Structures are given as C-alpha cells and as structure tokens.
Amino acid sequence: MAKQALGKGLGALIKKQTGSGVPASTVSPDESKRVRDVPLDQVVPSPLQPRTTFIESPLDDLMESIRQHGIIQPLIVRPVDGKLELIAGERRWRASQKLGLATVPVIEREASDRDVLEMALIENLQREDLNPMEEAAGYVRLAREFTMKQEEIAARVGKSRASVANAMRLLDLHSDVQLLVAQARLSVGHAKAILSIKDRDAQLLASDQVIRRQLTVRATEKLAQTFQNDLATPAADGTKKPAAATPARETDAHIRAIENRLRDLFATHVAITHSPKKGRIELEYYGNDDLQRILELLGADEV
Known part of the structure; x- marks a missing residue:
C-alpha cells in the first residue's frame, strides 16, 4: 500500500464539514492563494492540543522530508492575542523548530475553541504513534465534550465500535497501571486481562508481578483470575478481604x-x-x- 502523501491533513480524516462546505483542514483553492510565510516564532501551539507526547522517530522522518522538499502543506492557524495559534500542523511546526527554520508557510482561518479541540482530537486519534492511554483519553473527551456515542466516534476515526469501547475501558485501571501502559511497559493485552480484577489496588499488585515475571497475556489472565478469586473469598470474620492484604x-x-x-x-x-x-x-x-x-x-x- 502506498504511503500517505506528506502533509495530507485532516481533510482525509474528518468527514464533518465546516460552514463553508470545506473539510476542516483541507486547503481550498481560494485559501491556497492566501498562503504566506511568517516568522516561525510568531506561530504558537494551541493550549487545546490534547496530545501530551510526541514520538521523536516519526518527527525525525518528517524533518528529513522537510529538508529535501520543504513544507508541502501550510500550517493552519488562527489569530489569537497578536500571535498565530496552530489549528493543524503541530508536527510540522515542531520539526521546523528543530531544523531552525526562520519562516513557515501558513493559512489563517477563523475557528472556535470547540472546532480546534475537535479537529485536534480526531487528527491525533488517527496517528499510529499515539500511546493507548492517550487514545483512550481522546475517545472519552469526544464522548463527554462533544456528546458523541461510541458508534459515531468509531465512524469518525475509522475504527470499530468494539475497539473504541475496549480502549475507553483502559481508563478503569489504577492510575499507576495506566502509566505502565502509556510507557509500553505493559501491553494492551496484559492491561485488558488485569481489568478483570475489580479492585484497583489489586490491579497494581498484579501488574507488578506481570512485569517482574515477564508473564504472557495468557499467564496474566490466569493470574488475574487468582487475584479476583481471592478478593471474592470472605476473610475469616466474614468481611471482604482488603486488596492490600490479598496478597498484602x-x-x-x-x-x-x-x-x-x-x-x-x-x-x-x-x-x-x-x-x-x-x-x-x-x-x-x-x-x-x-x-x-x-x-x-x-x-x-x-x-
């Protein structure tokens, strides 16, 4: 399968139309006439950007492409407080910073905070280098802030409803276990097995064993069942065992x-x-x- 053309933006990702009938980040023929170069330091990232980490390797690939071909697609920006705030193209902006470029091509566009956040979320959710917890958080934000159902989210990002639902469930994990998943120390398969443990403290204890013993997903499922069975067994006085004591x-x-x-x-x-x-x-x-x-x-x- 041929690679996506460099710089292909949200137009290929977001089916929702803006008021002008143009997909949110597609550059229309009229807009292409308004491309202008501006000082790089005049462009600032959006505080609405939901992405928390940017993987260096894909950014290095983008830098090499920019060295050879320049920035093919302009950054989409909006004027805010005397600066130009990014709507789309933060990876190109970051790559330009690392390359030490003096100017970048931009197109100005009017957009509300809601439009910017929705575009950023959906663009990020289409990227392969998004970690599972960022993906889960993105789906939840779309559901909560834009009242989208799982079916609608799945259609917008090109995934199945089941994959969206399973990703969102990861947020039911203990916060420290979520961090292990985000750091790729625990796979999504292992995390799904640990989700069967209802007590969050017990989830953390199980995760620690999985990592130390380098358990397979199948072995993790068995371990999780052991933890859950222990939690379901009443203590000697008839009360539920606390997770911290099972095992302590x-x-x-x-x-x-x-x-x-x-x-x-x-x-x-x-x-x-x-x-x-x-x-x-x-x-x-x-x-x-x-x-x-x-x-x-x-x-x-x-x-």
Missing part, C-alpha cells in the same frame, strides 16, 4: 526478597506465584547441563 503489600515485598535470594543461589531466573491459598516456584534452565547443575543444587541429581 508486605507479603509481596517478602516474596520479592525470596526470589532474589533464590536467584542468587541458583544463578538463574526465579519466579514465585503467591496467594494466601497456594503458590508456585519456577526455576528456568537452559539445556541439559544447566538442568543437571540445578538438580545438584537441589540435592536431586540422582532422582
């Missing part, structure tokens, strides 16, 4: 310490699965010789 944070720290001691003893990866009712210790070995070495340390080499 102190117990979890103790298990980590045991793992470290065993790792030093056996010189291999050790993982302990612990719950109040049962547990499992796993030792990894790498080939027959390594297995024999571990068996000798266990005193089981003659078994």
Whole structure:
C-alpha cells in the first residue's frame, strides 16, 4: 500500500464539514492563494492540543522530508492575542523548530475553541504513534465534550465500535497501571486481562508481578483470575478481604526478597506465584547441563 502523501491533513480524516462546505483542514483553492510565510516564532501551539507526547522517530522522518522538499502543506492557524495559534500542523511546526527554520508557510482561518479541540482530537486519534492511554483519553473527551456515542466516534476515526469501547475501558485501571501502559511497559493485552480484577489496588499488585515475571497475556489472565478469586473469598470474620492484604503489600515485598535470594543461589531466573491459598516456584534452565547443575543444587541429581 502506498504511503500517505506528506502533509495530507485532516481533510482525509474528518468527514464533518465546516460552514463553508470545506473539510476542516483541507486547503481550498481560494485559501491556497492566501498562503504566506511568517516568522516561525510568531506561530504558537494551541493550549487545546490534547496530545501530551510526541514520538521523536516519526518527527525525525518528517524533518528529513522537510529538508529535501520543504513544507508541502501550510500550517493552519488562527489569530489569537497578536500571535498565530496552530489549528493543524503541530508536527510540522515542531520539526521546523528543530531544523531552525526562520519562516513557515501558513493559512489563517477563523475557528472556535470547540472546532480546534475537535479537529485536534480526531487528527491525533488517527496517528499510529499515539500511546493507548492517550487514545483512550481522546475517545472519552469526544464522548463527554462533544456528546458523541461510541458508534459515531468509531465512524469518525475509522475504527470499530468494539475497539473504541475496549480502549475507553483502559481508563478503569489504577492510575499507576495506566502509566505502565502509556510507557509500553505493559501491553494492551496484559492491561485488558488485569481489568478483570475489580479492585484497583489489586490491579497494581498484579501488574507488578506481570512485569517482574515477564508473564504472557495468557499467564496474566490466569493470574488475574487468582487475584479476583481471592478478593471474592470472605476473610475469616466474614468481611471482604482488603486488596492490600490479598496478597498484602508486605507479603509481596517478602516474596520479592525470596526470589532474589533464590536467584542468587541458583544463578538463574526465579519466579514465585503467591496467594494466601497456594503458590508456585519456577526455576528456568537452559539445556541439559544447566538442568543437571540445578538438580545438584537441589540435592536431586540422582532422582
């Protein structure tokens, strides 16, 4: 499949029409006559920009293209307080800054705050480098601030309703778990498995085990089921067990310490699965010789 042309903007992404009948970020023939170069420092980012991080690698690719071909599509801006505030084209603006360009081509357009926010949200949601939590937050903002239903959001961003719904559910995770997903330390598949744990503190404890033990998604599903079963089991006095005690944070720290001691003893990866009712210790070995070495340390080499 051929790559999208550089600079192809929101016109290909947003089907909603503005009052002039022109898609929000498409440059009309009349507007193309009004392109002008302005000092780069006169252009400022919009405070309505919902994007919180910009991945460097795609930005480097854009910089190289600008070096060779210049900025093909002008930035769309609106006049605000003596400056030109970006409506569309923040990546081009950032790339221009890094390249040290003195001027950039712009087209001025009138747009309300609501128009700017909606355009920015939908443009960002179309980008492949958006992290899952930014994507989820974008969908929720469209739903809350623009009263869009999941079906409408899905149609506007070109995704299925199920994918939109699943993304939005990620915001039900503990805030620290959300950060792990945003940092790509926890995959969306792992996060979906952890969502089956209803207690947020327990979600955090489970996430910690998933990362430390490098569990697969399937193994994470089993771990989550163990956590949820423990939460559903009443304590001895008939009350619901608090998440912090199932397993307790102190117990979890103790298990980590045991793992470290065993790792030093056996010189291999050790993982302990612990719950109040049962547990499992796993030792990894790498080939027959390594297995024999571990068996000798266990005193089981003659078994």
